[in-house]
Amino acid sequence: MLTANTHMTGANSLLPKEKIIAFITPYLKNKGMYLDIAKAFGSPLYVLETDVLARKAARFRAAFSRHLPETAFFYAMKSNNLPHLSGHLLKHGFGLDVSSGVELSVALELGASSIIFSGPGKTIQELALAARYPDRVVILLDSIGEAKRLASVLEEKQKRMPVGLRLNNNPEGLWRKFGVLPENLLSAFEDIQAFGRLDFQGLQFHASWNLNPDRQAAFIKKLGQILSTMPKQFLDAVKFIDIGGGYWPAQGEWLLSDVPQGYIIDPGVSIDLFAKELSNAIKEYILPLIQCRICFEPGRWICNEAMHILIQVVDCKDKDLVITDAGGNTVGWERYETDYCPVLNLTRPGLSEKKCRILGSLCTPHDVWGYTYFGSAIKENDILMIPAQGAYTYSLRQQFIKPIPRVAVKENSNRYFLLPE
Numbered sequence: 021m022l023t024a025n026t027h028m029t030g031a032n033s034l035l036p037k038e039k040i041i042a043f044i045t046p047y048l049k050n051k052g053m054y055l056d057i058a059k060a061f062g063s064p065l066y067v068l069e070t071d072v073l074a075r076k077a078a079r080f081r082a083a084f085s086r087h088l089p090e091t092a093f094f095y096a097m098k099s100n101n102l103p104h105l106s107g108h109l110l111k112h113g114f115g116l117d118v119s120s121g122v123e124l125s126v127a128l129e130l131g132a133s134s135i136i137f138s139g140p141g142k143t144i145q146e147l148a149l150a151a152r153y154p155d156r157v158v159i160l161l162d163s164i165g166e167a168k169r170l171a172s173v174l175e176e177k178q179k180r181m182p183v184g185l186r187l188n189n190n191p192e193g194l195w196r197k198f199g200v201l202p203e204n205l206l207s208a209f210e211d212i213q214a215f216g217r218l219d220f221q222g223l224q225f226h227a228s229w230n231l232n233p234d235r236q237a238a239f240i241k242k243l244g245q246i247l248s249t250m251p252k253q254f255l256d257a258v259k260f261i262d263i264g265g266g267y268w269p270a271q272g273e274w275l276l277s278d279v280p281q282g283y284i285i286d287p288g289v290s291i292d293l294f295a296k297e298l299s300n301a302i303k304e305y306i307l308p309l310i311q312c313r314i315c316f317e318p319g320r321w322i323c324n325e326a327m328h329i330l331i332q333v334v335d336c337k338d339k340d341l342v343i344t345d346a347g348g349n350t351v352g353w354e355r356y357e358t359d360y361c362p363v364l365n366l367t368r369p370g371l372s373e374k375k376c377r378i379l380g381s382l383c384t385p386h387d388v389w390g391y392t393y394f395g396s397a398i399k400e401n402d403i404l405m406i407p408a409q410g411a412y413t414y415s416l417r418q419q420f421i422k423p424i425p426r427v428a429v430k431e432n433s434n435r436y437f438l439l440p441e
């Protein structure tokens with residue numbers, strides 16, 4: 021479940037300049053609109069583009085539902101927890117994947133009718149909240165202890181609740197904390213049945229973040245082998261298999277390197293390739309045993325390109341050092357000390373990348389937006405854009421020294437507004 025800043029290193033190579041230019045060109049083309057938004061609402065700002073969000077949601081759904089008979093899609097709210105963003109995805113037929121009582125409350129308030137609640141260590145209060153909505157929430161149990169606690173909450177309320185069980189798919193290291201080991205599936209199922217009040221409906225797994233589908237496909241194969249050993253009573257009970265999130269955008273992962281203006285890319289693949297490979301694995305190993313619904317929990321893939329950050333140059337301290345009006349608290353972690361995202365000078369646009377430290381205004385040196393910008397020059401009051409920053413930034417924002425920026429929503433090329441605080 022999260023995004024620590026550890027990177028899979030594998031087929032790393034240098035990021036070709038053409039890829040960067042192709043990535044920034046559409047944003048530069050629309051610079052007038054982003055500048056209008058900054059002018060209307062001030063800086064710094066998060067900008068949510070709901071038309072981009074809708075396109076991503078439709079694209080993800082189409083990629084998988086083309087191959088599989090029955091599918092359901094749940095947006096992982098933790099990847100960007102702006103309620104307006106989740107609300108918009110509800111309108112496009114997504115359910116919500118929540119991971120705490122706070123997120124569950126937001127999903128309920130948004131009127132979500134199909135919510136899955138996953139995550140380790142759910143408290144009694146969180147379970148009790150979920151138990152009030154057995155027609156809207158499926159709890160994905162993280163352990164047998166949790167099943168037992170939920171059963172006693174339900175006993176008190178004289179209610180029943182649909183549940184699934186999370187399987188651990190990576191027992192090495194810190195990922196051991198999630199779910200139940202596959203070898204314990206049968207005894208876990210028997211326990212869940214024995215507790216009563218729990219309507220067992222399916223299985224879930226989630227494989228961190230994946231630049232390609234290999235690891236997820238390998239676990240689907242393993243899951244098929246496990247299912248083939250399970251009794252008919254179990255197979256009959258399974259209504260869904262939820263294969264989680266973790267689909268990395270096709271652009272791949274871009275990282276700083278030791279070489280100035282040289283970046284490392286861990287290449288990604290298209291969502292169509294994920295869909296084809298994972299669906300093939302599902303059709304080969306799962307559907308022959310169980311004709312069930314296949315569920316998905318994408319977060320990053322859906323929200324990343326839908327939100328950008330606009331900041332403004334406050335102080336040009338030297339020809340290669342500027343201070344901006346927003347700090348790292350905007351993204352919540354020291355992301356751009358390791359990750360690379362182009363910084364675009366919208367006020368003085370250009371396709372050449374110029375060396376200049378673009379720093380935030382927090383009283384800490386660990387407050388970096390980038391070591392270069394794209395533009396013809398950089399001056400005080402220039403508006404800079406850090407595009408496609410929707411995932412694991414907004415959710416991690418924090419009130420630290422500087423205030424948290426407001427959110428502007430852009431619905432299409434001529435309609436945008438400021439969200440109320």
Ligand SMILES: *Cc1c(COP(=O)(O)O)cnc(C)c1O
Pocket residue numbers: 021022096098099117138139226228229264265266267317318319320321
């Ligand atoms: C974080 C998480 C997701 C979303 O992961 P992304 O990499 O953002 O797609 C989905 N499911 C679970 C259980 C998670 O913890």
